Amino acid sequence: MDEILKELPPGALVLDLGSAQGSFARGATLATAIRFDLEAPARIDGEIVVLGDAAYLPFADGVFQAVISNHSLEHFENLERSLGEIGRVIHPRGALFVSVPDASTLTDHLYRWLARGGGHVNAFFSPEEVIRAIERATGLGHVATKTLCSSLSFLNRRNSPLPRPRRLLLLGGGFEWSLLLYTWASRRMDCLLHTRTSIYGWAFYFGEISSHIPTAASLNVCIQCGSGTPAATLKERRLVRSWLPGFRRYTCPGCCATNPFIEEKNLR
Numbered sequence: 590m591d592e593i594l595k596e597l598p599p600g601a602l603v604l605d606l607g608s609a610q611g612s613f614a615r616g617a618t619l620a621t622a623i624r625f626d627l628e629a630p631a632r633i634d635g636e637i638v639v640l641g642d643a644a645y646l647p648f649a650d651g652v653f654q655a656v657i658s659n660h661s662l663e664h665f666e667n668l669e670r671s672l673g674e675i676g677r678v679i680h681p682r683g684a685l686f687v688s689v690p691d692a693s694t695l696t697d698h699l700y701r702w703l704a705r706g707g708g709h710v711n712a713f714f715s716p717e718e719v720i721r722a723i724e725r726a727t728g729l730g731h732v733a734t735k736t737l738c739s740s741l742s743f744l745n746r747r748n749s750p751l752p753r754p755r756r757l758l759l760l761g762g763g764f765e766w767s768l769l770l771y772t773w774a775s776r777r778m779d780c781l782l783h784t785r786t787s788i789y790g791w792a793f794y795f796g797e798i799s800s801h802i803p804t805a806a807s808l809n810v811c812i813q814c815g816s817g818t819p820a821a822t823l824k825e826r827r828l829v830r831s832w833l834p835g836f837r838r839y840t841c842p843g844c845c846a847t848n849p850f851i852e853e854k855n856l857r
């Protein structure tokens with residue numbers, strides 16, 4: 590979503606729809622962010638937070654230069670009406686970022702099983718169907734699709750709410766060594782055997798975006814904070830180190846966790 594956020598000028602408004610604790614840092618854009626969710630976040634820290642239902646957005650027509658819907662559509666009870674509302678409040682020449690899980694993946698199955706549904710009320714199986722539904726509802730043209738990988742950071746003990754679900758014990762207990770091993774093994778398997786064990790979902794870009802959007806899957810996703818960083822960026826910032834023979838690691842630029850480093854390849 591950084592490609593969109595970086596293009597917004599001071600004074601522009603960006604809607605962070607279904608923001609939870611915030612889909613992006615305040616410093617990621619010069620625009621003013623309006624965080625919108627059903628429930629108030631644990632910390633507000635001077636942010637503009639509006640509470641409400643995505644199917645009835647309390648904003649004027651075309652007021653947002655950008656809308657960010659980061660893993661929120663799967664939670665919306667009234668999806669069709671919510672998409673219509675996104676189309677209403679976004680400027681006709683605005684930019685839209687949407688990410689959703691692929692309900693056919695191992696990662697999404699694990700998430701739903703562990704969290705007993707995890708609040709996911711909508712399941713998406715086809716990127717083409719998601720694109721068609723959003724284009725129809727918003728009138729914005731599709732620009733790019735990026736495949737998203739997971740590091741199962743939702744299993745990380747640091748991120749699990751207390752008391753931790755007992756089912757976590759069957760998934761390595763959420764210890765970072767187990768996530769590190771899984772992340773490395775799943776990437777290697779997907780690259781060699783063309784399986785989809787590391788894939789989580791898709792990110793879609795719509796509307797007027799002038800920046801180039803790299804569509805290769807970001808395989809380097811942090812096991813602690815869940816943020817993905819392109820391999821080229823990690824190398825430029827000298828965050829990649831040798832570890833064991835044939836095994837490299839990188840330090841996450843966001844949270845400093847140690848992660849397995851994987852060269853990027855196109856996954857489906």
Ligand SMILES: [Zn+2]
Binds near residue numbers: 811813815816841
């Ligand atoms: Zn991190």
